[in-house]
Amino acid sequence: MALNAKIPEGPLKDKWQNYLAKTRIVNPANRKKLDVIVVGGGLSGGGAAASLAELGYNVKVFFFQDSARRSHSVAAQGGVNAAKNYKNDGDNVYRMFYDTIKGGDFRSREANVYRMAEVSANLIDHMVAQGVPFGREYGGYLSNRSFGGVLVSRTFYARGQTGQQLLLATYQAMMKQIKVGKLTQYNRHEILDIVIVDGKARGIIARNLNTGEIERHSAHALVFGTGGFGKIFYLSTLAMNSNGSANWRAHKKGAYFANPSWTQIHPTALPQSGEHQSKLTLMSESLRNDGRIWVPKNKDENRAPGDIPNDERDYYLERRYPAFGNLVPRDVASRAAKERIDAGHGVGPLKNAVYLDFKTAIEKLGEDTIKERYGNLFTMYEKITAINAYKEPMKISPAAHFSMGGLWVDYELQTTIPGLFAVGEANFADHGANRLGANSLLQASVDGNFILPNTISNYLADDIKTGKISTDTPEFEEAEKAVKDQVTKLLAIKGTMPVDQIHRRLGKIMFKEVAMSRNEKGMIWAIEEIKKLRKEFWENAAVPGNENGPNSELEKAGRLADYLEIAELMTVDALDRKESCGAHFREDYQTEDGEAMRDDENYMYSSAWEWQNGESWKLHKEPLEFTEVKPTVRSYK
Amino acid sequence: MKLTLKIWRQESAKTKGKLVTYKLSDLSSDTSFLEMLDVLNEELASKGEPAVEFDHDCREGICGQCSLVINGKAHGPEEHYTTCQTHLRSFSDGDTITIEPFRANSFPVIRDLKVDRGSMDRIIQAGGYISSFTGMAPEANTIPIHHDIAESAFDSAACIGCGACIATCKNSSAALFVSAKIGHLAKLPQGQIERTERALWMINAHDEEGFGNCSNTGACAMVCPQEVQLLDIARMNFEYNRAKCIS
Amino acid sequence: MAVKKGLFKTSVGRKNLMAITGLFIIFFLVIHLIGNLILIIPNSFFPIEFWGGVENVHDMYNAYSHFLVSFWPVTIVAWVLYAAMIIHVVDALLITIQNRKSRGEKYQVTDNSTSTWYSRNMGVLGTILGVFIVLHMAQFWLKYKVLGTEHDLYELVLATFKVWWFVLIYEIGIIAMCFHLIHGIESAHRSLGIYPKKVMSIIKYIALCFSLVMAILYAIIPIILYLK
Incomplete structure (x- = not known):
């Protein structure tokens, strides 16, 4: 099957509006005849479930946690980006779009990225109305912080728990819809297969994790907000039960998998400390604003970090990237750390970490300032490692974090199986080969709340006369x-x-x-x-x-x-x-x-892989065309 | 380290449970408490014995899924930790540790250490939300909120819904959990419209789910991983009394 | 959603009732204490130019007692007090029954380091107080007011507190009252919804001081009378 991304006509900035103007919608009276199954109760799946239920569809949402409030969106710390230009620093939709495209190393689909930037402002309005306690200035207006890879302040935050707060707002919207009877939740359910009837995704087979029962559920369309599969590395920043199974089973039924190997490795996670470790906790990227990263110059260094004189330390990021120093993007920082660790300069009992040192910053700014900026992170670090990072450097190490790849979707977020949609981290569309900080919460939320509800109607419009889908087939x-x-x-x-x-x-x-x-x-x-x-x-x-x-x-x-x-x-x-x-x-x-x-000559495309009965995979190329931006070389020297 | 574990094993809510003793050795004090249970389950699995079922997910203290009572204290010996943040360095070599599920009549045991906390979802369903549908919202900065009020609302909103407060409370009252949500939304201007109904409905749901009465002992706030404060309970009572008076 | 429950039938409502009745009983305790303090006024203070002049503590105390049983507004307040006590007890029982039901299966191991013993045992302290109040009323109120078998209350009081084990029972009752009050006063205000942080921290402090002062004053009366 040839890939058709279904990108709407018109100039980039008008595409989404053109799409909305012309797409088919379903009469409110007909929506109650249509069933939608959403898999995943996080920001993308939960947002889609709540928004679709509000529109009047009958929605069933499935997730494996005991409550949707525990979905792994909860763990995002730093913030969510939006082109509000509250700071009067020249931010706008185009600049946000450009930063995201460039951050993704020119390997993402222009129209999708532009749309994400375009609806980002709506998301902040929506979340504030839902009661998310975003950080505020003393005048009462919303506050922003800056994040890696951009020159403006466009990140909205709720202390270090932005993901949690956005997720809770979404969860509460879902709970409201459960109360009014438009949404049914199936907690502790795992999706083990999808069912295709006449070429369309029409149902799922789920296992009730409490009773072990295998259940059949049918619907007119399926939405996957199933997240990423970084847990494949076992040690990762993901939750223990995050998995790629629903996506994979859909892939085996015909959904193409795009750019599966693009995994973001986050440079500032806590290192593995022993063989039985199960999880690498993430420390916010913001620490690199004041921390200096170094390793000892000697390979078999046994001295405590404080006893190693300055001229025997290798501040390798500052050495290799004098312009950006410790603030190079995630992929560059992770790679440089791996290079030093592999060369035998790693620190810690397993020689698998590098130092993140705040001594210089504490000397310059005082401990109080550092405490005010990162106090909660230092406390978290001490809870896990029992080390006081004001006194000695943190030990950090790269860890698998985010799957840029995922199910291939078109502009409508529909996979190559008609009727199966993918939102959030589960799809591949927006981040290219590298995701910028604070863009994952954004993508998950806008996909679920603002994009999918407007595109799924184009598909469901054909089903108003179909009637209930029988599971007895x-x-x-x-x-x-x-x-x-x-x-x-x-x-x-x-x-x-x-x-x-x-x-x-x-x-x-x-x-x-x-x-x-x-x-x-x-x-x-x-x-x-x-x-x-x-x-x-x-x-x-x-x-x-x-x-x-x-x-x-x-x-x-x-x-x-x-x-x-x-x-x-x-x-x-x-x-x-x-x-x-x-x-x-x-x-x-x-x-x-x-x-x-x-x-760019040979690989300016997204790779979408088709399952071939377990023998091999067939590659389909979706060429990437850049009409508004000119791909350049990313340099941080 | 060597540890003796007495773990609550229970087939289902309908059957009786009991403590079963296991011994583990060669543990490192850097191992987290849940990783220790992983080690135990690996040993059991390689012998073909069913695993000890326990709830866990993010393992970084934010999802609220882990739910163990360790030596009689919800989430373990350290104050304001979650179970997953508890490490073996909080124990001594040779210790005997008793591990039980979060108990309450409204938390039926699913198996072993896993309990069903759906009752907490149903309390939120009763009114723990703001009815603003997608697409309705006005421009965000049209609702200025004082910095301190936003921060105070955050303090309440930080609740991770783990249920440690309920498990700890001698009366199994969910007052701290309910008050965290009522407090979060009552403090913000966006929450004012539904304020009255929210207080009545959520407390009604709290009682219908079979949770107990708050005796203000304060044990809940001592184990809360997010340090939600007892003042929120007072705020909830105020909201309820206010609602009763004006509705 | 229909919320049918009355003001005092929900968990918050029941605690409100505890708080209101409890605070009313505390108000009575203050009045009661003031009256009792007459018992320990030293003889050197007399005669006092009051109520047309009283000669000694015996007359003063009996005049005060007579006033209490004969002045009708006091009788009304007394009935309200009896009602408050009964409601406080019945409500406490209902709450305790519900709490036991909510708890379900008990823990095999419990760690009580997260709360004070007296806040957890308000029911036990309350029961001690209940037994004490019954004894107390049987000894004085019943004999003096209801049966009318004793007419000189002062003599009765003095005679009572010459018995060492009676003094001991009183001291135990007063200690129970002290801890019941320390937690009860703070808890009552929280139950009623006093939430500003500063106010609550002051109330907590006041609750402690007030309870200690009350307990000390109540406690010295039987001892002084015993030694007299």
């Missing part, structure tokens, strides 16, 4: 059987290797070869290793218990089975793209001084 029968068979198969392995251990090994392979720095030889090795590991999983995974009731090991096994396949596609994608762009850095395609070398 061969298609549902078949999908349910496949799901049950897989559960049985997993429980029948009866091996001895705990699922988490296999996941850790997969994570190690992926982090070594398909993360910050990639090369052909390593990735060919990785594919072989992944295949071996997959074989081992199906032969020797320990999946205890049974399917009747809660069984967290079974849940983990099902997710890992998918990760073991996603991992291969990620590697295939990274191997195929013989250039360096954004988070995708190929050692074999770099400049003489070790910087990324983009190849």
Whole structure:
């Protein structure tokens, strides 16, 4: 199937308005005849569920947490971007659009990015009306802070818990719709397959995680707000239960997966401290405003950081990037840290971290100022590590964070399966090869609240006479059987290797070869290793218990089975793209001084991969056309 | 480190539960409490025994899903921590640790340490929102809010809905949880229109879900990971009395 | 949504009722204390030019007691007080029953470091106080006012507090009252919805001081009478 992005006609700045003017909408009286299933209760899925229910559709929302308020949007710290120009610093929609395109290293779709910037202002209005306690100036007006990669202050924030506050507003809007009966929530449900009837996505097969029951649910359209799959690295900043399974099962039913290998590795997470570590907690990027990053010049340094004299320290970011110093973008900072750690200069018990030192800043500004700026982060750091960062430097390390890639969607956010839509991190559209800070909350919220409700009607307009979709059909029968068979198969392995251990090994392979720095030889090795590991999983995974009731090991096994396949596609994608762009850095395609070398001539496209029955994948290219901006080389020297 | 764990095992809400003893050794004090349970579950899995079911997700103290009572204290020995932020360095080598679920009549056990906190969702459904539909909002800066009021509203809004307050309260009252939402919205100008109904409806829902009465012992605020304050409970009572008087 | 429950039937309402009745009882405690303090006025203060002049503490105390039982507005207040006490007790029972039900299965291990023992045990302290009040009323109120078997209340009081174990019972009752008040006063204000931070921190302080002063003054009377 050829890709059709369905970008509306007209100049860039008019496209969305043109689309809205001409798209088909559904009569309010007909909306109650239409069912929509939303998968995911976070900012994108929850926003879509609440907004669609407000419009009058019958909405069912599914998520695996015990409450939608726990979706991982909750963990976003820094803020949300919007082109309000409250600071009178020359911000506007175009500038925001340009910053995002450039931050994504010219690998995102112009029309989508422009639209995101265009509706960003509405989002702030919406969230304020919902009662989000954004930071305020003393005059009572909204406050802004600045974030990496831009020259203006356009980030709105609610202390260090912006994601939580936006999510709670969305959650509350959902709760309101549940009360009025337009929305039904299915908590502790995991989506194990989608059902396609006559070429259209018409339902899902879900497992009730409390009872183990396999359930069928039908709808006229499906919306996936399923988030990212960075947990594939095992150690990541994601929640423990975040997973790629719903997306992957949809992919196997015909949804193309776009740019799967583009994963943002965040430079300032806490390092792994032991073999059993499960999670790398993120420390806000803002710390790099005042902290200096360094490693010892000696390889086997055993002295405490305070005892290492200045001339024996390597402030490698300041050395390599004198213009931006410690404030280079995330991908550059992560890569540079990996380079030093790999060269044997890492610090900490596992030699896997670098120092983030506030000594200079404390000497210059005083401890009180630093406390006022980052007090909550220092407290959080101490809670986890028991180290007082006012006295000695923090130890930080890069960690998998955000999936820029995801399900391929067109301008309407529809995947290649008609009737299946993807919003937020689950889709691929807006961030290109690298996401700017404070853009993920934005994308998730606007996709769910402002874009999808206006585009899904164009699809649903054909269904006003369809009537209820029956779940009593061969298609549902078949999908349910496949799901049950897989559960049985997993429980029948009866091996001895705990699922988490296999996941850790997969994570190690992926982090070594398909993360910050990639090369052909390593990735060919990785594919072989992944295949071996997959074989081992199906032969020797320990999946205890049974399917009747809660069984967290079974849940983990099902997710890992998918990760073991996603991992291969990620590697295939990274191997195929013989250039360096954004988070995708190929050692074999770099400049003489070790910087990324983009190849606009041959790789100015998004890679959308089609599943071919498990044998291989077929690549579809969506060419990227830039009408308003001219791709340039990103340089931070 | 070596630890002896006494863990509450219960098949479902309908069956009786009991404490089962497990022993773990070679633990590092840098391991988090939940990672210790991961280690235990790996040991159980490799022997083919069912895992100890417990709730957890973000593991950075913000989602509110983790919900263990450790040695009789919700979220463990440290004040204002979540379970996932608790590390083994808070314990000593050789300790015996009792792990139980968040208990309350309105938190039925799903299995082992997992409980159903749907009752908290239903309280929010009763009125914990502002009815502003997508697309209705006026320009954000048309509603100026004093810096201190916004900050105070944030203090209440920071509640992560974990339920530690309820698990700790000797009466299983959800007063702190309900008051955090009522306080958050009552402090802001956007929340004024529905203020009266919200207080009545949410407290009504609180009672219908079977939560107990607040005795103001203050234990809830001592375990709250976000340090929501008892003053919010007073604010909730004020809002309720005000609503009763004018409605 | 229909909210049918009356003002005092919800969890907040029931606590309001506790607070209002509790505060009224505290108001009575103050009045009661003032009257009782007559008992320890030293003889050197007499005669006092009051009520047309009283010669000694015996006459003064009996005149005061007579006034209480014969002046009709006091009788009305007394009935309100009995009602407040009964409501306070019945409401406390209802609340406790609900709380037990809400708790469900008990913890195997409990850690009480997060709250004070007296705030958790208001019911126990209240029960001690209840038993004490019954004894107290049986000894004085019943004999003097209801049955009328004793006419010289002062003598009765003096005789009572010459018995050491009676003094002990009183001291126990007063200690229970002290802790009941420390928590009760703060809790009542919070239940009624006093939320400004500064006001509440002052109330907390006042509650402590007031309870201690009340308890000390109440406590010294039986001791002084015993030693007299």
